[in-house]
Amino acid sequence: MAVVRARREEAQNEFEAGLRLPSRRIRGGDGIALTRASSIVFRAPQENFTIEDFEQERILGVGSFSKVVRVKKKDTGDVYALKVMDKDFITKQDKVQHVKRERIVLDQLNHPGIVQLLFTFQDANSLYMALESCEGGELFDQIARKGHFSEDEARFYMAEIIDAMEYLHGLGLIHQDIKPENLLLTADGHIKIADFGCVKLTESSQIMLPPPAANPHETSSLIEGTAAYVPPEALNTSPATIGNDFWALGCTLYQMLAGTSPFKDSSDWLTFERIRTRKVVFPGYFSDEAIDLIDKLLDTDPGRRLGAGPGGYPALKMHPFFKGIAWNKLRDVSAPTPKLILEPYPSQVFDGQKLTMPSNIALASTVHHAPQLASMDSFDSRWQELLEPGECIVLASKLKKLRLLTSKKVQLILTDRPRLFYVDPSKLIENMKILWSSNNPNDISIHVLNSSHFKVCTSMKTSSFEDKAQKAWQWKKAVESVVVHQ
Numbered sequence: 001m002a003v004v005r006a007r008r009e010e011a012q013n014e015f016e017a018g019l020r021l022p023s024r025r026i027r028g029g030d031g032i033a034l035t036r037a038s039s040i041v042f043r044a045p046q047e048n049f050t051i052e053d054f055e056q057e058r059i060l061g062v063g064s065f066s067k068v069v070r071v072k073k074k075d076t077g078d079v080y081a082l083k084v085m086d087k088d089f090i091t092k093q094d095k096v097q098h099v100k101r102e103r104i105v106l107d108q109l110n111h112p113g114i115v116q117l118l119f120t121f122q123d124a125n126s127l128y129m130a131l132e133s134c135e136g137g138e139l140f141d142q143i144a145r146k147g148h149f150s151e152d153e154a155r156f157y158m159a160e161i162i163d164a165m166e167y168l169h170g171l172g173l174i175h176q177d178i179k180p181e182n183l184l185l186t187a188d189g190h191i192k193i194a195d196f197g198c199v200k201l202t203e204s205s206q207i208m209l210p211p212p213a214a215n216p217h218e219t220s221s222l223i224e225g226t227a228a229y230v231p232p233e234a235l236n237t238s239p240a241t242i243g244n245d246f247w248a249l250g251c252t253l254y255q256m257l258a259g260t261s262p263f264k265d266s267s268d269w270l271t272f273e274r275i276r277t278r279k280v281v282f283p284g285y286f287s288d289e290a291i292d293l294i295d296k297l298l299d300t301d302p303g304r305r306l307g308a309g310p311g312g313y314p315a316l317k318m319h320p321f322f323k324g325i326a327w328n329k330l331r332d333v334s335a336p337t338p339k340l341i342l343e344p345y346p347s348q349v350f351d352g353q354k355l356t357m358p359s360n361i362a363l364a365s366t367v368h369h370a371p372q373l374a375s376m377d378s379f380d381s382r383w384q385e386l387l388e389p390g391e392c393i394v395l396a397s398k399l400k401k402l403r404l405l406t407s408k409k410v411q412l413i414l415t416d417r418p419r420l421f422y423v424d425p426s427k428l429i430e431n432m433k434i435l436w437s438s439n440n441p442n443d444i445s446i447h448v449l450n451s452s453h454f455k456v457c458t459s460m461k462t463s464s465f466e467d468k469a470q471k472a473w474q475w476k477k478a479v480e481s482v483v484v485h486q
Ligand SMILES: Nc1ncnc2c1ncn2[C@@H]1O[C@H](COP(=O)(O)OP(=O)(O)OP(=O)(O)O)[C@@H](O)[C@H]1O
Pocket: 060, 061, 062, 063, 064, 065, 066, 067, 068, 081, 083, 115, 131, 132, 133, 134, 135, 137, 138, 181, 182, 184, 194, 195, 196, 197
């Protein structure tokens, strides 16, 4: 306990000392912040706001260390995506440096294809980063909703991603987590790269970071990024290069066109096996140009990978897949229209009909934007005996819980307490396993792999589920709807 308290204080001091805005601001010619003595001078100021200064509207997304809420500043009416990070949670997870790195790096970036940091503030419990709000949501959601993109749509998004990546690589920054979840869309459908918590600087980088963490507790995972998008050399613990981002870009193009990522499998271990053997199956409708581009981005030799190899960005941009792209006018072209976040997911249609709420299952009054989430399984009276007095089911369904080599059938139940637990449908209460409860309200994120597979991640464990009824998205939305109001 004393150790945790000491580390929390240490982290608190670091936030306050390392991130304090000095009295005089200095700005570099092209918007790059300059150092003065040993402190960092921020372009996006640290304000003295409190969370009470904002109306909290709806959750935009949940990450491993944060939840991102659409907020409106009460006095100005300005809208932001507010990234809220719990200090205790970050400290316990040894992610203080990760958060600082993202804050400091984002502050120095200035490009239409990169999400902009506008200001930060903090209170006793949380750190807040106000970002420009990307109202079109994640590219991932758009792929899931459309099934897959046409090549014209994919070409448009690829060109904008490449343009932003060229800016990042030009500053000596490797993103290390390029994937459709971290590619956000503006309301008019243009791409912005987000989530700079995994960035790495190259030796020639112009970006300034304070000296590496003096926190001996900070752990760095062996492989940065997300399993399905890491290149084969990362599995041999080779140091990251800009080649990591080009490999991830190849995976992203494949996913835009096929609807699923090329190497994703039911466990990280199987995914890594597929990456190692570079097993890629191209659907028959892919054009020759698309196949060739993906093939060259997924070159197992990072030194020959298109974009990272000797021809660099010019060679990538000249690939026949990009024929007709006006690289210097990308943002002048109108984008494919994104489907907005509040439109219902197709998976909310059950057996071909929209779900309606029977009166005996009251939805949690706190669930504002998921009024159609309760599934038919929720109405089974057996689940009622598992509830505490006054507790309501938000979503419940029969799923497979996946283990490395086996799986078992479980009933997964989300309630408005909130609690998320599963039971063996034949044994009920004596077999109840709580995955998450209101004791740790922010400690959950749902990662949807495809419409039938998702992972429940908490600081204690990650559990994988398969839903034959393809309600993975419904689960993510339901959990996020309950989390936002904690
Ligand atoms: N500026 C934004 N506008 C709209 N939505 C956003 C914005 N920033 C983040 N989000 C949403 O919130 C989610 C989580 O944000 P982010 O990835 O930055 O969090 P994190 O805790 O760093 O996550 P990760 O687990 O990927 O490290 C994103 O995937 C996205 O859906």
